[in-house]
Amino acid sequence: MRGPLDSPQGAWPLPNLKRSLTEPRSLNSTLLSGLAWACAVIASVPLLSVLYMLLVRGGSRLSLELFTELPPAGFEEGGGFGNAIVGTFVTVGIGALISIPFGIIAAVFLAELGPDSKLAAWARFCAKTLTGLPSILAGVFAYALVVLTTGTYSAPAGGVALALLMLPTVVLTSEEAMKMVTQKMKDAAYGLGCTRTQVIVKVVLPTAMPGILTGVMLAIARAAGETAPLLFTALFSNYWLVEDGEVHLMAPIASLSVLIYNFSGMPFENQIELAWAASLVLVMFVLIFNIISRAFGQSKV
Amino acid sequence: MKMFEAAQSSESVSGPPSRIDYVVDRTFRGLAKLGAWMILAIVAALVLEVGRKAVPAITEYHLGFLTSTTWDANKDQFGILPEIWGTLYSSLLALIIGGFFGVIMAIFLTQDFLPPRLASIFRTIVELLAAIPSVVYGLWGIFVVIPAIRPVADWLHETLGWLPFFGTTLSGPGMLPAALVLAIMVLPTIAAVSQDALRLVPFRIKEAAYGLGATRWEAILKVMLPTASTGIFGALVLGFGRALGETMALAMLVGNSNQISLSLFAPANTLAALLALNFPEAGETEVKVLMYAALVLMLITLAVNVAGTAIMTMTTQQWVKRK
Numbered sequence: 001m002r003g004p005l006d007s008p009q010g011a012w013p014l015p016n017l018k019r020s021l022t023e024p025r026s027l028n029s030t031l032l033s034g035l036a037w038a039c040a041v042i043a044s045v046p047l048l049s050v051l052y053m054l055l056v057r058g059g060s061r062l063s064l065e066l067f068t069e070l071p072p073a074g075f076e077e078g079g080g081f082g083n084a085i086v087g088t089f090v091t092v093g094i095g096a097l098i099s100i101p102f103g104i105i106a107a108v109f110l111a112e113l114g115p116d117s118k119l120a121a122w123a124r125f126c127a128k129t130l131t132g133l134p135s136i137l138a139g140v141f142a143y144a145l146v147v148l149t150t151g152t153y154s155a156p157a158g159g160v161a162l163a164l165l166m167l168p169t170v171v172l173t174s175e176e177a178m179k180m181v182t183q184k185m186k187d188a189a190y191g192l193g194c195t196r197t198q199v200i201v202k203v204v205l206p207t208a209m210p211g212i213l214t215g216v217m218l219a220i221a222r223a224a225g226e227t228a229p230l231l232f233t234a235l236f237s238n239y240w241l242v243e244d245g246e247v248h249l250m251a252p253i254a255s256l257s258v259l260i261y262n263f264s265g266m267p268f269e270n271q272i273e274l275a276w277a278a279s280l281v282l283v284m285f286v287l288i289f290n291i292i293s294r295a296f297g298q299s300k301v
Numbered sequence: 302m303k304m305f306e307a308a309q310s311s312e313s314v315s316g317p318p319s320r321i322d323y324v325v326d327r328t329f330r331g332l333a334k335l336g337a338w339m340i341l342a343i344v345a346a347l348v349l350e351v352g353r354k355a356v357p358a359i360t361e362y363h364l365g366f367l368t369s370t371t372w373d374a375n376k377d378q379f380g381i382l383p384e385i386w387g388t389l390y391s392s393l394l395a396l397i398i399g400g401f402f403g404v405i406m407a408i409f410l411t412q413d414f415l416p417p418r419l420a421s422i423f424r425t426i427v428e429l430l431a432a433i434p435s436v437v438y439g440l441w442g443i444f445v446v447i448p449a450i451r452p453v454a455d456w457l458h459e460t461l462g463w464l465p466f467f468g469t470t471l472s473g474p475g476m477l478p479a480a481l482v483l484a485i486m487v488l489p490t491i492a493a494v495s496q497d498a499l500r501l502v503p504f505r506i507k508e509a510a511y512g513l514g515a516t517r518w519e520a521i522l523k524v525m526l527p528t529a530s531t532g533i534f535g536a537l538v539l540g541f542g543r544a545l546g547e548t549m550a551l552a553m554l555v556g557n558s559n560q561i562s563l564s565l566f567a568p569a570n571t572l573a574a575l576l577a578l579n580f581p582e583a584g585e586t587e588v589k590v591l592m593y594a595a596l597v598l599m600l601i602t603l604a605v606n607v608a609g610t611a612i613m614t615m616t617t618q619q620w621v622k623r624k
Contacts, residue, residue: 025516025519026516028516028518029516029517029518029519032518033414033517033518035405036405036408036409036414037409037414039401039402039405039406039409040405040406040409040423042402043402043406043426043427043430043488044423044426046430046441046485047426047429047430047433049441049445050433050437050438050441053441053444053445054437057444102336102339105332105333105336106333106336106337106339106340108333108336109333109334109336109337110337112333113330113333113334114334114337119334119337119338119341120337122341123337123338123340123341125610126340126341126343126344127340128610129344129603129606129607129610130340130343130344132539132542132543132546132602132605132606132609132610133347133546133602133606134545134546134547134548134573134598134599134602135546135548136546136548136573136576136577136595136598137347137351137546137595137598137599137602139576139580140351140576140580140591140592140595141346141347141350141351143580144350144351144354144592145346145350164343164347167340167343171340193315193317193318195318195322195323195325195326196326196330197322197325197326197329197330198322198326200329201329221432222432224434225432225433225434225435225436225437226434227434227435227436227548227549228435228548228549228552228573228577231577231580231581232580232581235581257434257436257549260436260437260440261436261439261549261552261553264436264439264440264443264553265553272444275440276440279434279436279437279440282434282437283433283434283437286432286433286434287429287432290428290429290432
């Protein structure tokens, strides 16, 4: 007697499940995988090349003098860019002072007070659109708003331009961070009789702080590298911000990025070396802020 | 009522919010709402302020400004057709190169090609590419990219010079080095947004393809990419928007020449570079004209970015709903 399950062995041969490399379909797949690897490696070449050039050409010029001296004129040897470092800190600082408090409080509304309201939807859309705003237009706006009004190129004008670029990053990342706070914690606070403000200030903001700081650090890193918005708002200066005990806040101010731009087009070897060294310092600064932001991001609850 | 009175009269630490708490709460919530309104106001102010400053130039030069090709401050003749052409041409070239690499990078990072540790290295590389300031890319372009591509460009011009793309020699700055550097700068945007789009595709769709016996690339090309195509299209649009507005690398590499040419090796100019180069030393008439150019750039990028953001919002909602 043969059961219904005992099928004759030879009638249904087992299919060959091994994939042979010469079969067109799998060959295709292997070739495309190779292509993908090649593309990924090629895409990493520019980064490695940039870093290599920065270390070799910028690193060879690195010295203490760079941080304490003023930029050299035409045929001068030596010199540094101490004033540009100060200038970058001042303009980015002004930008941060404007955009961070403003951005966080707007994010509070988007995440906590009216997340589903029409206003929030529009504000979110505007913030996303601002993310794609060409940085030069932030400069044009600050020029029209501040430079034409005050009649002078200045650090605050540069700061306003940078604030405009930092704002969307701060708003959108803070909103995300606040949304991550679990409802349970908020409910517990409401249950104890907190007002909404108390819940936000004492529970939501502290819990979301690592995420918010990630956004803030990223915004600062981006702003520090921006050149276009500073070109005709902060302009450039060959002098210190504080000279003879006077703070020249309402006067053109130097910055690392504009210095790199100005010096890159000069026919003097000394200036070009300085441009590379300034690039190295600027990239270090940007990368450090990126790494800090990552550290905050990883310590999320 | 009794309960609240009891709470207030006893020495207990608990109690209803005081009047001050109410005031603080109202003010804080009002401020937050004001903050959200301010974001709208800023975008409105941006468009209105630049538009208002551009009005004198618009009434003087009308739409002829967009189609004229001369830029001569001494004769008061201004036109930005070469710049519009240069902006679109360079962005398109960058989009083709950067889009190709960006999408492949996104596939590479999301479709289980790599062990997690190696994947995170490549992911970091892409993120670092985005972190490097554009002025540093410009400097790198001048001293590394231009010398590196010059032999290739000369060879292409000699052998394929009859093609309009290779019609001129590369004499330093030009369209190709600018587009290459621009491609590197839009790659991270495209890779990041495409990764998000690919991750949104439910896992079971890919499982189903594998279950039917598809090879890895059949699953990717015939299932994953078509399913994520709207999102990837959105990524390309956003990348294009980024390329249109990029300033510094172009101002340093494109050559700032007021001409329209198909040649990859000819110098050209873009709207953003025009603003960057002319604004710092502009006189009163020139500022007006530059404001007009800024308005044109703003409208182009705004349209592209709004389209990109809308596509992305649509795809996200599509998957969230289906899930």
